[in-house]
Amino acid sequence: MRVSRRGFLTITGATTGGAILGSLGFRLKSAGAQTWDLKIKYARESTTICPYCAVGCALIVSVSDGKIINIEGDPDHPINQGSLCSKGEALIQVANNERRLTTVKYRAPYSDHWEEKSWDWALPEMAKRIRKTRDESWITKDAKGRLVNRTEALAGLGGAALDNEECYLWSKLARALGIVYLEHQARI
Amino acid sequence: MHAEEIIPGKLYQQLEMVKIKAQKKYHVGKIRIDGIELEKRIAQSQHLIDLNNIEMDREWLEGLFKEYLLVLKKFKEENAEFVTKLEQGFKQKQLDLEILVKKVVCSDSDFLEALARKLEVKIEDLSFLGLWLANPVFELYAGKLKERINPDKWLRGYCPVCGNPPAMAYLRKDDGKKILWCRFCGTKWSFLRLKCPFCSNEDQQTLRYFFANENDPHRIYVCDKCKKYVKTIDQRKRKEEDDLDLKWENLATLELDFMAQREGYSTPATFEV
Numbered sequence: 001m002r003v004s005r006r007g008f009l010t011i012t013g014a015t016t017g018g019a020i021l022g023s024l025g026f027r028l029k030s031a032g033a034q035t036w037d038l039k040i041k042y043a044r045e046s047t048t049i050c051p052y053c054a055v056g057c058a059l060i061v062s063v064s065d066g067k068i069i070n071i072e073g074d075p076d077h078p079i080n081q082g083s084l085c086s087k088g089e090a091l092i093q094v095a096n097n098e099r100r101l102t103t104v105k106y107r108a109p110y111s112d113h114w115e116e117k118s119w120d121w122a123l124p125e126m127a128k129r130i131r132k133t134r135d136e137s138w139i140t141k142d143a144k145g146r147l148v149n150r151t152e153a154l155a156g157l158g159g160a161a162l163d164n165e166e167c168y169l170w171s172k173l174a175r176a177l178g179i180v181y182l183e184h185q186a187r188i
Numbered sequence: 189m190h191a192e193e194i195i196p197g198k199l200y201q202q203l204e205m206v207k208i209k210a211q212k213k214y215h216v217g218k219i220r221i222d223g224i225e226l227e228k229r230i231a232q233s234q235h236l237i238d239l240n241n242i243e244m245d246r247e248w249l250e251g252l253f254k255e256y257l258l259v260l261k262k263f264k265e266e267n268a269e270f271v272t273k274l275e276q277g278f279k280q281k282q283l284d285l286e287i288l289v290k291k292v293v294c295s296d297s298d299f300l301e302a303l304a305r306k307l308e309v310k311i312e313d314l315s316f317l318g319l320w321l322a323n324p325v326f327e328l329y330a331g332k333l334k335e336r337i338n339p340d341k342w343l344r345g346y347c348p349v350c351g352n353p354p355a356m357a358y359l360r361k362d363d364g365k366k367i368l369w370c371r372f373c374g375t376k377w378s379f380l381r382l383k384c385p386f387c388s389n390e391d392q393q394t395l396r397y398f399f400a401n402e403n404d405p406h407r408i409y410v411c412d413k414c415k416k417y418v419k420t421i422d423q424r425k426r427k428e429e430d431d432l433d434l435k436w437e438n439l440a441t442l443e444l445d446f447m448a449q450r451e452g453y454s455t456p457a458t459f460e461v
Contacts, residue, residue, distance in 0.1 A: 040447065044396045045382055060364075060381060069402060075365040076380050082363030 041065065047074055050088045052160040053186060055079065057088055068095040094161065130154065134177055155181035200436065202259045203320060210252045211324045215245055226336060233344065235351030236333045237326075237373075239290050244325055249285045253278070256320060270313050277307040285321060292318030293326065293350060293372050295456075319371070323435070326350055326373035339377040345385030349375045353456040354385055354418060356438050357409070361423040368418070369434045376434075384411035385418065386456060398451065408444055410453050417453040419444045 043064035050057045058077030062070040071092045075082030084091075104122045105114040137153030156174040158167055167184070174182050229236055257274060260267045277283040283303070291299045292315060300318070304311035330349040337348045346353055347370035354368035357379070366381045383390045394412040397420070405425035410417045419441055423432060448455070 040398045040400055040451075042396050042398045044392065046392045047382060072364055074381070075360070075363040076382075082365060 043069060047077075050084070050091065051163070052087050057084055059084070059088070059091065068092060071095075130177070138178065149178055150180050151178045152180065154179050156183070158182075158184035158186075160186050199259070199263045200439070202262075203256060206252070206255045206259055207320065207324045210248070210255065211328060213251075214248055214324070214328055226333075230336060235346060235348055236336060237329055237350045239293065239350075242329070244286045244289065246286055249289070249321060249325070252321060252324065253285055253317075256317065270309050273307050273309045274317070277309075282306055288314075288318045289322045289325060292322050293352065295352075322372055323374070330370075330373035330375045334375065337377075339375070342377045343379060344377075345379065345388065347373065347375050348377055349373045354379075355455075356434055356441075357385075357418045357420040358432055358434070359420060359422045359424060361426075364422075364424065366420070371435065371438060374435075384414060384416065386416040387411060387414035389413040398447075406441060406444060408448050408451075408453075410448070410451070415453050416455055417448040418455065419448070 041064050043062045045060050045062050048059050048061055050059055057080035058074035060070075060072050060074045061068060073080050073082040073084040073088065104117040104119060106117045106122065107114050133153050134151045137151045139148055139150050139152065142148045154177065156170065156179050158170055162170065171182065225238070225241070226236060229238070253274075257271045261271050274283065278285075288303070291303075300315055301311055304314045307314065326349070333349055339348070342348045345368070347368075350370060350373045352370050352372050355371035356369045358367050358369070359365070359381075360367055364381070366379050367376050368379045368385060369376050379385055380390075382392055382395055384395060389395060389411050391413070395409070396412070397407045397409045399407040403425060405422045407420050407422065408417050409420050419438070421432065421437060426432075445455075
């Protein structure tokens with residue numbers, strides 16, 4: 001590559017024009033070394049907060065070609081100063097994980113194996129069974145005759161990977177269904 | 189480019205040995221610092237060394253200059269002419285070493301070009317020598333002054349000791365903190381990961397870095413506002429256990445400077461000729 005002197009004269013004196021450079025003894029160990037003649041890629045870093053517990057550790061997320069390539073603790077944030085717990089360290093797996101299921105797996109009652117099902121089958125089936133369980137277990141009044149309108153056969157569990165808006169919708173749905181056993185991972 | 193595949197050549201090692209030996213002989217008492225002036229500068233977030241107010245040991249500088257020339261003479265033929273011209277220039281009082289050092293630290297390209305022309309040497313070689321003369325002196329100054337500043341709290345884009353822009357950076361092994369490095373005095377200081385040291389841009393949409401391979405410890409951070417770059421090494425990905433020799437890394441990663449220039453970026457660590 002022909003490099004013009006213009007714009008590139010480091011105060012180290014190390015340009016291709018310098019005699020001393022040639023004497024400095026640059027020597028690449030092997031021809032198989034990764035070189036920068038290959039195509040380069042750009043990545044952007046942005047800051048965010050860990051979605052899990054209330055400590056609120058800060059993260060730096062690196063994205064290249066629309067894909068998360070790295071998540072690390074933000075060393076400049078006063079709360080965690082770059083460190084992360086084991087859950088935070090594993091956050092990249094929320095985005096990238098080859099073990100993530102990409103199809104619906106269903107195990108029928110008393111079955112010993114998983115079957116693959118479509119979403120078109122799974123969603124109405126889930127709604128049907130929730131409704132059935134709720135209707136069969138519905139308690140309008142409790143033993144003391146008080147109006148309760150609840151089901152004790154369903155439970156709901158939220159998690160920290162849900163954002164505020166998702167938590168809101170989920171808790172409203174649960175209450176509308178009459179669920180009283182409603183918990184969240186962050187409370188436990 | 190993997191740093192482990194670049195081995196410091198004998199010339200570099202010899203120059204380093206000469207430098208370290210000379211530093212031990214420097215009369216540290218000659219580093220005079222006005223305490224009141226220093227406090228004022230710290231309070232105003234100014235870098236500590238005022239080039240107009242330092243006095244170098246000229247005899248020592250001359251000794252170091254001659255030792256360097258001896259080393260250069262031992263190596264390749266093409267250095268011989270450069271050495272001869274410098275010796276002549278020095279004898280004829282065309283070359284003042286203290287002025288050379290100060291002009292190199294200010295990156296005064298006009299002065300260096302004119303001097304190179306007068307001495308009939310390549311400006312690259314002249315500025316290389318100037319840096320090697322400046323380094324030991326300014327490293328000693330930095331050593332004396334560093335307890336006056338907290339490198340983790342400086343957080344500015346210029347060296348707290350001599351005021352120069354960083355030549356390189358690394359992401360610290362323990363916590364990934366970005367540490368900037370001054371090639372003149374060797375000072376290292378913390379800086380924010382997502383901020384341009386040259387224009388203070390913190391807009392994450394206009395800050396990015398490029399790399400060749402995700403496992404390569406080298407990356408170039410760029411700012412699309414001021415179009416400047418900083419070569420950076422991620423120490424956490426580095427295979428070597430030894431300490432980073434940034435002076436060597438800076439020389440050994442010239443390809444990265446070529447790449448950055450090709451991508452349309454520059455650094456105040458260079459000057460136009």
